[in-house]
Amino acid sequence: MNLTNFHKTGERRQPVAGRRELDEAMRALACLQEEHRLSTRKLAHDLRNPINSILLMAQLLEETGGTPEASRIALRIQRQCQELSSIVDQAVEKVPD
Numbered sequence: 231m232n233l234t235n236f237h238k239t240g241e242r243r244q245p246v247a248g249r250r251e252l253d254e255a256m257r258a259l260a261c262l263q264e265e266h267r268l269s270t271r272k273l274a275h276d277l278r279n280p281i282n283s284i285l286l287m288a289q290l291l292e293e294t295g296g297t298p299e300a301s302r303i304a305l306r307i308q309r310q311c312q313e314l315s316s317i318v319d320q321a322v323e324k325v326p327d
Contacts, residue, residue, distance in 0.1 A: 266325070277318050
């Protein structure tokens, strides 16, 4: 039995069952993409909160630490937090809306 359907114009068409399977697969893919988008954004949010807390504490340490060594360490922590925050932002930018 030939399962290939032909349109009136002669072009090949997928069998009806094949189209249904394709539609189901496309819906499943869309659901997975949405789940990926949401989980990536949640992960970014979960990472940003502690990063920002560390950044703020480092700024406070720099301003009130008193010693040059404490200020140097605080500045290094701030730079690392800003770099990590930038990496998180770049990862989120790559996730389609």
